[in-house]
Amino acid sequence: MTKAHQHACLECDLLITMPRTISHRTNVHCPRCNHKIAIGHNNAKQYVLAMSVTALILMFIACTFSFISFSSNGQARTINLLQTSTELYSQEYYFVSFLVLSFIVLLPTLYLLSVCLIILNTYQRSHIFPSAKLGRLMSYILPWSMAEVFLIGVLVALIKVVDMADVSLAPSFWAYVIFAPLFTHIASIVDNHRLWSWIDNAK
Ligand SMILES: [Zn+2]
Secondary structure: OOOOOOOEOOOOOOEEEEOOOOOOOOEEEEEOOEEEEEEOOOOOHHHHHHHHHHHHHHHHHHHHHHEEEEEOOEEEEEEOOOHHHHHHOOOOHHHHHHHHHHHHHHHHHHHHHHHHHHHHOOOOOOOOOOOHHHHHHHHHHHHHHOHHHHHHHHHHHHHOOOOEEEEEEEEEHHHHHHHHHHHHHHHHOHHHHHHHHHHHHOO
């Protein structure tokens, strides 16, 4: 972070002139309401890029392999992550099916692809996708990305099902177990100040 710019506090709307550099793990708080504005991180750009690519690979694994297997009274059933949406679709819950697919797969993936493209745009002059539009898209997407909510829902459901059937957790489940907290970690590092300083650097 070398370029100073002003940043409006999300809590109280105070316009704050951000410091040119923020030391590693140092928090910048709003002087009026003490809301955390930004946190310093060495090599944030490279770190976030590496973590985002890792998260995208985990999402690919989560969508490719089996998620959970159930067996009870001699009958076995294996489901994959995308079936959480397609099963709803087959029961004619079209809108709910679309929302589930969006919240747990499409929007987190779109967020991660956007952050990767914004970081890559800081290294090159010609941009296929403009960083400012991607940044705005990420702001809209983030509140609707619910990977961790879905994971907690699955864990609660498993506690209820485990008495009724033999449950075995497949590779896709473990990939998503790592993906959900990793996504939250990435989103916590990509605060508005850092995101828009990358977008400024890309211009
Ligand atoms: Zn404030």
